[in-house]
Amino acid sequence: MVDVPYDAVTDVPPAEVAEVDLYHPRSWWTKYVFSQDAKVIAIQYSLTATAIGLVALVLSWLMRLQLGFPGTFSFIDASQYLQFITMHGMIMVIYLLTALFLGGFGNYLIPLMVGARDMVFPYVNMLSYWVYLLAVLVLASTFFVPGGPTGAGWTLYPPQAILSGTPGQDWGIILMLSSLILFIIGFTMGGLNYVVTVLQARTRGMTLMRLPLTVWGIFTATIMALLAFPALFVACVMMLFDRVLATSFFMPALVQMGEQMKYGGGSPLLFQHLFWFFGHPEVYIVALPAFGIVSDLISTHARKNIFGYRMMVWAIVAIGALSFIVWAHHMYVSGMHPQFGFFFATTTLIIAIPTAIKVYNWVLTLWRGDIHLTVPMLFALGFIITFVNGGLTGLFLGNVVVDVPLSDTMFVVAHFHMVMGVAPILVVLGAIYHWYPKLTGRMLDDVLGKFHFWVTFLGAYLIFFPMHYLGLLGFPRRYHDIGEAAFIPSSAHTLNAFITVVALIVGFAQMVFLFNLVWSLFKGKPSGGNPWRATTLEWQTPETPPGHGNWGKELPVVYRWAYDYSVPGAEQDFIPQNQPPARRAAQGALP
Amino acid sequence: MSAIILFMAVIAVIAGWWLSQQRLTAKPWLEEGSIGDYPGTGAMTMPAAKIGLGVFLAVAGSLFALFISAYSMRMGMVDWRAMPVPKLLWFNTGVLILSSVALQWALLAARRDDIDGVMVGLLGGGASALTFLAGQLLAWQQLSVAGYFVASNPANSFFYLLTAAHGLHLMGGLAALGRTTAKVWRGVAIAEARLSVELCAIYWHFLLLVWLIVLGVLTGWTDSFIDICRQLLN
Numbered sequence: 001m002v003d004v005p006y007d008a009v010t011d012v013p014p015a016e017v018a019e020v021d022l023y024h025p026r027s028w029w030t031k032y033v034f035s036q037d038a039k040v041i042a043i044q045y046s047l048t049a050t051a052i053g054l055v056a057l058v059l060s061w062l063m064r065l066q067l068g069f070p071g072t073f074s075f076i077d078a079s080q081y082l083q084f085i086t087m088h089g090m091i092m093v094i095y096l097l098t099a100l101f102l103g104g105f106g107n108y109l110i111p112l113m114v115g116a117r118d119m120v121f122p123y124v125n126m127l128s129y130w131v132y133l134l135a136v137l138v139l140a141s142t143f144f145v146p147g148g149p150t151g152a153g154w155t156l157y158p159p160q161a162i163l164s165g166t167p168g169q170d171w172g173i174i175l176m177l178s179s180l181i182l183f184i185i186g187f188t189m190g191g192l193n194y195v196v197t198v199l200q201a202r203t204r205g206m207t208l209m210r211l212p213l214t215v216w217g218i219f220t221a222t223i224m225a226l227l228a229f230p231a232l233f234v235a236c237v238m239m240l241f242d243r244v245l246a247t248s249f250f251m252p253a254l255v256q257m258g259e260q261m262k263y264g265g266g267s268p269l270l271f272q273h274l275f276w277f278f279g280h281p282e283v284y285i286v287a288l289p290a291f292g293i294v295s296d297l298i299s300t301h302a303r304k305n306i307f308g309y310r311m312m313v314w315a316i317v318a319i320g321a322l323s324f325i326v327w328a329h330h331m332y333v334s335g336m337h338p339q340f341g342f343f344f345a346t347t348t349l350i351i352a353i354p355t356a357i358k359v360y361n362w363v364l365t366l367w368r369g370d371i372h373l374t375v376p377m378l379f380a381l382g383f384i385i386t387f388v389n390g391g392l393t394g395l396f397l398g399n400v401v402v403d404v405p406l407s408d409t410m411f412v413v414a415h416f417h418m419v420m421g422v423a424p425i426l427v428v429l430g431a432i433y434h435w436y437p438k439l440t441g442r443m444l445d446d447v448l449g450k451f452h453f454w455v456t457f458l459g460a461y462l463i464f465f466p467m468h469y470l471g472l473l474g475f476p477r478r479y480h481d482i483g484e485a486a487f488i489p490s491s492a493h494t495l496n497a498f499i500t501v502v503a504l505i506v507g508f509a510q511m512v513f514l515f516n517l518v519w520s521l522f523k524g525k526p527s528g529g530n531p532w533r534a535t536t537l538e539w540q541t542p543e544t545p546p547g548h549g550n551w552g553k554e555l556p557v558v559y560r561w562a563y564d565y566s567v568p569g570a571e572q573d574f575i576p577q578n579q580p581p582a583r584r585a586a587q588g589a590l591p
Numbered sequence: 592m593s594a595i596i597l598f599m600a601v602i603a604v605i606a607g608w609w610l611s612q613q614r615l616t617a618k619p620w621l622e623e624g625s626i627g628d629y630p631g632t633g634a635m636t637m638p639a640a641k642i643g644l645g646v647f648l649a650v651a652g653s654l655f656a657l658f659i660s661a662y663s664m665r666m667g668m669v670d671w672r673a674m675p676v677p678k679l680l681w682f683n684t685g686v687l688i689l690s691s692v693a694l695q696w697a698l699l700a701a702r703r704d705d706i707d708g709v710m711v712g713l714l715g716g717g718a719s720a721l722t723f724l725a726g727q728l729l730a731w732q733q734l735s736v737a738g739y740f741v742a743s744n745p746a747n748s749f750f751y752l753l754t755a756a757h758g759l760h761l762m763g764g765l766a767a768l769g770r771t772t773a774k775v776w777r778g779v780a781i782a783e784a785r786l787s788v789e790l791c792a793i794y795w796h797f798l799l800l801v802w803l804i805v806l807g808v809l810t811g812w813t814d815s816f817i818d819i820c821r822q823l824l825n
Contacts, residue, residue, distance in 0.1 A: 120639035188650055196643045202634040209619040226646065227602065230654040231595070234661060238752070245741050247748040249665060265670030265745065270661055273592055277657070309619060317610065324599055561619035581623050 024548070034130075036122035037548055038107045038193075041129045043439070045103035048129075049096050052136050056091035059084040061507055068500025070481040078480040079167035082151030085478060086168075087142075089154030090176070093282065094183060095136055097424055101289040102187070102225065103132060105431060106194045106218045108439070112538035113215050115203025115556045115578075117549045119193040128193070131186030138179040145171040152176075153478060155275060158250040158268050162243045164257075173243060177236040184229045184236075194222040203537075205558030209313070210577070212536045212562040213306065216313055217292020220320040221285045228281035228324070235274035242266070272334055276327040283420050284323040288316055290427035291358055294380045296562070297430055298362055300534045301377035302369030303573050305563035308361040315354035322351045332400050333407045341400040348398035352391070359388055370566065370573070374532075375449035379430025382457045383423050390419025393468065408478070411471025414464045422460040429456070429513070436517075437531045441544045442524030448516040452509055459506035466495045533574050536562050540576050594663060598656035602649060644790050648797050651760060655801050658756060659808055662749050674746045676810050677733050683726035684806060690719035691799045694768075694792040701785045706775065709788060713772045716795065720765055727758055753805050757798065764794050 025031035035041060063084050066076045076084075107125070111118050119125045142149035150168035152161035160166050162173055198211075198219045211219075238249040242263070250271040251263035299306040306312060328336060328344040362384050371377065393415040397403045406412060429452070436444050474487050482488060530539040542552045556578040564575035570582075635642060665671070697712025731751065741751045771787040807813040 121643060188647075191650075192643050192646055195646050196639050200635045200637065200639045200642050204633065205625060207617070207619070207633065208613045209615065209617045223606075226650045227599070227653045230650060231657050233654060234657040237756075238661065241741075241748060241752065245748075247742045248670070248745055249661070249748060262742075265668050267665060267668060270664050273664070274657065274661060277592065277595065305620060310616065313615060321603060325596075557625070559625060560623045563620070580625075 034126060036118070036126045038111050038119045038122070038125060039439075039546065039550075041125055042104050042107035044129050045099055045107060045132065048133055048136055049099040049104060052091055052140065053096035053100075055140070056088045056096060057507055057510065059088040059091075061504060063088065064500040064503040066480065068497040070483075076480075079151055080148070081480040082153070082478070083149045083167050083172070086151050086153055086156075086176075087139075087149050091139070092421065093154065093286070094180070095139065097286045097420075097428075098187070098225070098282070099132060100428055101286060101424070102194065102218060102222055103129065103190055105214075105289060105293065106222065107190070108435070109214055109538060110194055110197050110218060111201070112438075112541065112546060112550055113212050113536055114198060114201060114206055115537050115551070115558060116197055116201035117551065117555070120196045120201050121193050124189045125193045128186050128190035131182055131189065135179045135182035135186055138175055138182060142168065142172045142175045142179075145175065147172055150176045155279070156239070156271075157275075158239060158242065158266075158271050159252060159254060159263075162239065162251070163254070174240065177240045177243070180236045181233060181240075184233045187229060188226060191222045191226045194218060195226065203555045203558060206537075206577075209310070210558055210561045212292070213295040213309070213312055213316070214289070214292040214536075216316050217288040217290070217295075220316050221288040224281045224288070224320050224323065225285045228278045228285065231274050231278035235271055235278070238274075239271065269331075269334055272331050273327070276330045277324075279330060280327040281323045284319055286420055286424050288320065290383065290424045291316065293431045294383050294427050295358075295362065295365075296534075296536065297376050297380040297427075297434055298365050299563050299565060300434075300532050301374050301380070302366050302371045303565045304365055304369035305565055306361070307364035307367075308357070309561065309563065311357055312361055315357045318354040319351060322347065322354070326351060329398055329403075332403045338400075345398055345400050349395070352395065352398075355391060359384065359391075374433075375444070375446060375453055376430045376434035376532075378450070378453045378457075379426045379433065382453065383426040383430065386418055386426060386457075386460070387423040390415060390417075390423055394419060406471060408476055409471035410467045410475045410477055413477045414467035414471055417464050417467075418460075422464065426457070426460075429453075432517075434532065435538075436520070437527030437544070438538055438541075439545055440521055440524070441527055442520050443527045443531060444520045444524060445516050448512055448519075452513045452516065455509035455512075456506055459502050459509065462502040463499050463506065466499055470495060533572070535560075535564055535574050535576050537577055540578050592660050592664070594659040595653070595656045598652060602653075638786055640786060640790060644793060648794075651797070652801075655753075655756070655805070658749075658753055659804070662753070662808060665745050665749065668745070670744070671746055672744045673811060674734075674739055674744065674750055674809075677730045679726055679730045679733065680806065680809075683723050683730065684802065686719050686723045686726060687799055687802055690716045690723060691792075691795045693719060694788070694795045697788050698792040701781060701788045704781050706781055709775055709781070709784065710772075713768065713775060713788070713791075716791070717765065717768050717772060720761055720768070720795075724758055724761060727754055730754075750809055753809065757802055757805055760801075761798055764791065764798060767791060767794070 025035060025037070030036075032040060035044075062073075062076055063081065065073050066081055107119070110116075147168050147170035150156070150161065150166065150172035152166050152168070152173060156173070156176070162169060166173075168176075198215060202211075238247075241247040242249050242251050246262050248263045248266035250268050251261075251266040252268065253264040254261045295306050295312060326344055326347045328340065329348045332341055332344075366381075393411070397406060397412065397415055433444050433449055436442075470492055473489070473492055475482065475492060527544070529541065529544040532539070537556055537558070538546070540556060541547075541550060557580075558577045559580050560575060560577055562577055564570075564577075566573045567575055693712050693715035695712075697709045697716060700706075700708025700712055731754070734747070734750070739747045739750075741748055767787075768791050771784065771791055774787060775784050804813070
């Protein structure tokens, strides 16, 4: 950095501010409800996602109660158990994680971090949220329709998803498919905004290689989502046709209750291909924003530049591209050709390379850093460990010969909960602790935060580590009540009861977190504009929380990358991205 | 899944080419200073709406590529009975080509500041697109009269599904076209309308291309091509 001759640096005037470009709300309604401001939309997305996520959390308690103490709770029967599983999975993966990372963090952080006033299509952005809300409401309505929500499992595999033996065959599945279609339409509207804003609305000096990794992660994940969600869209539309119009896209010839059904010739495998062509990129749609955010959290809280920034960017792009050619590793047990399995096992293992590069770089960023064990940092560290754990079991399941016996056991449940349940949620929580001061101007309570972290982190391990063992025993997933099976020792039942108790405790720790969110809003310590002394642009706004239009009269001009921490010879241990080079800083022109 | 893989490969090439222009090998930690010191890698200067349309076309393209992938997988099953293609589709195709030509005409007129030409082009394009949609509905009706219902064979199901998906996209385009026409009607400066006209024209050409591919798939022209792709992948 210091190698650049200061004399070569010329002053660049800030970008002209075009007032007309920005939409101004005129009433309370357009300011807080039908708002076109990305920051308000972000909060709307986050609150809606959290609300429906709490429903999914309660569903997981109910499932755990049944698994831990089978036969004790008469209000959970086999159908309901399947419905809980389905709704829990679908809500958590799509309506919570995807919506929160892209709709929530994407909306809030992209314009601020790239130095834009707002998203480029604010009206479409607003529509995106309302279509998302509609999708959530349609999904939630399935709890109240005759027959209840669908119990087809979150993968909605046909033919069982639309046959009468599966709960929610009447309305549940129809509304589920409709809700997904709505979600995808809504997401596409938002996604166009995130991508084009990064491409077109970056402020002066913000080259791609000066973007914080958070933006890189969200940007790449959005592009992947825009290309992958159509696969789910196609699958949903075709299944809706099968269910409503009795076509046979996916439905083979079937006999039900002794009667030949009107279906014939369809291919359930076709659905699996479409579903996983979306489903695997979905894993990285959730993971890449988490990768990006965690990079920024670690760098900021270890007061050290991110190690291997270029490699981090390349790894994000490589993971994004590779994730489109690994989908069939979810289908090893579908009877595929062994060579096909070999191909997909190979691509799956190749994707471990860029992922491992990222993990090494995070660890090397910490190496000899000035590590502050703040709550966001704790969550970031928790993420690294959890992601490595979940990733290692991914190596097991990526290999055909190991996957086949482990398929449909609790081992799989434990694996994907570690890697794309617990790990991204830890990042979400860390990110909320990190950016809450920017949203509200107040700090979240530290003691409650640490309590929340330790219970969540340790609890997650107590829940999911034993689950791997259960899976190795052959304990199947999706079973309402395993009963007395010869291959299941009685200790496994004790373990299940233990997991349930821990799950309840971890769940209640989240209530402490929600209390913290509300309490700190009013009573939290005032944070000032940049409590973490961070370099990225969102911390340099003239107001906190940032006002409408984000910046004052002039847009910020960017002079450096996002990771100038602990630069030798600098006055402070961080140099904001919009701070001009030293020649001017010496004259006192701080931002 | 050959169609979608092919489509993704094209997207990957475009993305790769674009990324190669972005100095991804720069060492940002050494590059302190204002942007003028380094080769241009600032934000795109194209209008946001145009980039947005480009991204949207990639999404819509992915959608149709997936439909066609599903089609090519499903047609390998034993119960597939190819469906006769109504003659009307040829007329409809002609009308859609006309529609695209009209919008191109409007775009050229907008570039030479000929407001009347723009209006003629927009109205002509809109009218022929509506004719196309009416023709598609008529084709549906002819087929169902002849006993080719949506659920009677997967070939029929796909015919209705693909034409419906294409028609819905065109209807969305018509909404945008209507707004553009209203804008020109109100008499805004032609410079302001130029971008809208251009976006409509691009979208129309895209939908024409999609329709030609869909038609090729439905009539079986592309069967041998699909076979080649399938063999390549297997």
